[in-house]
Amino acid sequence: MSNGFSDGATFRNLNVRDTKLAPDPTRALHNSEQADPEESGLVTDLPVLDDIDALSALVRLAMPKHEEPKVMAGMLLARFGSFAGTLTASTQALRSVAGIGPYMLAAVTVFREAAVRLQRSQLADSEILSDRKKLYAYLSAVLAREVIEQFHILFLDETGLLIADEAQARGTVNHTPVYPREVVRRALELKATALVLVHNHPSGDPSPSAEDLAMTKQVASAASVLGITVRDHVIVGNGKWLSFAESKLL
Known part of the structure; x- marks a missing residue:
């Protein structure tokens, strides 16, 4: 880490992201191809008990037309080791997994931001x-x-x-x-x-x-x-x- 005394650095809030994703990341949660949650198994499969089911649910949410969400979930687990590892993986690393598109990237970003905000809220009162x-x-x-x-x-x-x-x-x-x-x-x-x-x-x-x-x-x-x-x-x-x-x- 280098250091200096010029005034060139600027601070930015934690929530500002430089990652280029889908034009509107929230579309990953309600894009035009989204199937009915009950028909997709998203509701009936809950509560999620393990990482493979959690990732499968995330794949179905972001990519409702994906024919084998558990296969995609398995690829993510093999690459990143866990559900948490997938959420905290860099965009570059996620893109290296075959089949990952902009909606899946956006969905991971939304879930990751939610997890970070939850953890930050737990620090707020003490x-x-x-x-x-x-x-x-x-x-x-x-x-x-x-x-x-x-x-x-x-x-x-x-x-x-x-x-x-x-x-x-x-x-x-x-x-x-x-x-x-x-x-x-x-x-x-x-x-x-x-x-x-x-x-x-x-x-x-x-x-x-x-x-x-x-x-x-x-x-x-x-x-x-x-x-x-x-x-x-x-x-x-x-x-x-x-x-x-x-x-x-x-």
């Missing part, structure tokens, strides 16, 4: 660092399978509640530029008194680099001048994470 299991589950859902590096900021109020989760523009496969002055400026705009820095390592290894350590110190130093505390820096790998606070690196 001090965000008080339940690290929930925090790491949320961060993993957002970042674990990203194929390029991203840098997020969790902005907290004086009680440790989450004000906002925002991301800078994405970087490359191994670095994202971080601008301490821009981080502090945004914290002041949101009236945040504490920050949790977050970024992912697409390699899957959350071990911090020398640049990660230096950048963290620079952001913490810039923030402290204005009374803002960096509470933690979490690096997210694939199913792994590292906390600077827990590792005594802050």
Whole structure:
């Protein structure tokens, strides 16, 4: 991860997506070819008990004319390992599965966003660092399978509640530029008194680099001048994470 002090970086909300999908992603849930839910087995098969049935239901919802939804579901499981793995897979990886079209991509995006929002809502009513299991589950859902590096900021109020989760523009496969002055400026705009820095390592290894350590110190130093505390820096790998606070690196 590289760092700098220009003001070129811009924050954006977590929900903004760059992925090019169907013109209207919600059409995946009600496109013109959608069969009756009961006729398609979508209703009668519920509740879903395992990953293959969950993925089959998703395939039927997005691709109602697909003749063998369980075959498609099996291909997704073989490629991504689980229902959760499919939902968090990158668009590029999903497109590598034969038969995946824009409606299926859109449906996965809708379900993934719903899952992320649900996990984020579970963080809303308590001090965000008080339940690290929930925090790491949320961060993993957002970042674990990203194929390029991203840098997020969790902005907290004086009680440790989450004000906002925002991301800078994405970087490359191994670095994202971080601008301490821009981080502090945004914290002041949101009236945040504490920050949790977050970024992912697409390699899957959350071990911090020398640049990660230096950048963290620079952001913490810039923030402290204005009374803002960096509470933690979490690096997210694939199913792994590292906390600077827990590792005594802050």
